[in-house]
Amino acid sequence: MPEHYLTIRQMCDAYDVTPRTLRFYEAKELLSPIRQGTRRLYTRRERARLKLVLRGKRFGFSLEDIRQLLDLYDTSGQNLAQIERAHELAKERLGDMIRQRDELTVAIDDLRQQMEWGAEVMASLTSKSTTAAE
Amino acid sequence: MPEHYLTIRQMCDAYDVTPRTLRFYEAKELLSPIRQGTRRLYTRRERARLKLVLRGKRFGFSLEDIRQLLDLYDTSGQNLAQIERAHELAKERLGDMIRQRDELTVAIDDLRQQMEWGAEVMASLTSKSTTAAE
DNA sequence: AGGGAAGTTGACGTGCACGTAAAGAAAACG
DNA sequence: CGTTTTCTTTACGTGCACGTCAACTTCCCT
Structure with missing residues (x-):
């Protein structure tokens, strides 16, 4: 084809x-x-x-980061050193990504707690008085 | 103090x-x-x-995003509507973050597989010949 | 053949997140 | 009290990732 x-x-x-x-x-x-x-x-x-x-x-x-990764990616059929280099970079990236994900996970939990707190505030406001103007 | x-x-x-x-x-x-x-x-x-x-x-x-979130964050003792709005925004953010984390998880797995493949290539090259020049 | 749609190369403009240099005021130090 | 830091405002510069014309070619279709 x-x-x-x-x-x-x-x-x-x-x-x-x-x-x-x-x-x-x-x-x-x-x-x-x-x-x-x-x-x-x-x-x-x-x-x-x-x-x-x-x-x-x-x-x-960044686009420049991506370009370098792409270049490594498709020239890395060339020789062992290239592949090892790519492997090293990949490990670093992997570390970055895992760290980033972990941070995200923490932030997500934080936000969840915030939301629970917010929900409680809302609940107390709605039950105690509709015109909470004091 | x-x-x-x-x-x-x-x-x-x-x-x-x-x-x-x-x-x-x-x-x-x-x-x-x-x-x-x-x-x-x-x-x-x-x-x-x-x-x-x-x-x-x-x-x-972006800084503008952050500004809006900060503003909501510390003016949201004001009234219910504000809090509800903040809650909505928080939910959206939460969704974004979870999606982002899921994408990261997929990408991490992809990268792990790539690395395994790379390791295999390296292994085969090192065992078969030290001067893989043909 | 002619005319509109799609594609091309410049080249200048834009928004964001600062960097950097200039010139002056204020505080801290010996 | 002078001088050396530290901090201030003002303003122009920078790198990135494109957006937005303008002025042409090139296709494709009837």
């Missing part, structure tokens, strides 16, 4: 980004669609990379 | 931020230190608020 390409607009619709964003990512060497004349055509590889970019963004990585 | 104040420099050292940052936060109405003449003095309240600001930032909230 003949590797089916997407135009820039199809990409935009599929991933909810603007053309500007895709060209910007290309300028930053995050994507490199093939050219048919002057037009851009996006392969399966580019789609995969875009997904990774958008995902990375959701986790607060 | 006489509520012990901190100067701007002491704040900077304590929370690892620059004076510029503290003044910037003040301009954005996140902090409002008292003035002794022209000098800023930071109370316990300001310290608590700064902690919340820095925490919010780590979770990717």
Whole structure:
């Protein structure tokens, strides 16, 4: 089957980004669609990379961070040192992410408690008086 | 005991931020230190608020988001509607945070698998040949 | 063939979160 | 009392991640 390409607009619709964003990512060497004349055509590889970019963004990585990770990611079939390096970076990232998740968990619990407290306040206010104006 | 104040420099050292940052936060109405003449003095309240600001930032909230939350947080002794509103916002935030944590969990698992795969590749390379140059 | 839709390259603008340099006032120290 | 820090305001600069025209080509369709 003949590797089916997407135009820039199809990409935009599929991933909810603007053309500007895709060209910007290309300028930053995050994507490199093939050219048919002057037009851009996006392969399966580019789609995969875009997904990774958008995902990375959701986790607060900068585009430059993401570029380096992507580069490691697909050049790391080269030699052992590269793979070990990637492995190290991955471990660091993993640590970051776990720490971040733990912080989130704490914050979630805090917020839950706050909400319970708020609910109690609301309850006491509604039961004692409707016009709590004193 | 006489509520012990901190100067701007002491704040900077304590929370690892620059004076510029503290003044910037003040301009954005996140902090409002008292003035002794022209000098800023930071109370316990300001310290608590700064902690919340820095925490919010780590979770990717914008300063404007944080300001609104702080405002709700300490004006929400006012009336029931305010508290209910705060409660609603808190629920939304909670949802966001839980979703974010779930995404993180998935990403962590992905990364773990990637790392296992990487470890396997490394293992096969090291056992088969030290100079994998063919 | 002609005309609108889609795509292209500049290039300048924007919002956010500060950095940084200039110039002056105030406090602290020897 | 002078001088050296510390702090102040004012203001312009910066990096990131795009948004927003403008001015063209290029496709596609009837």
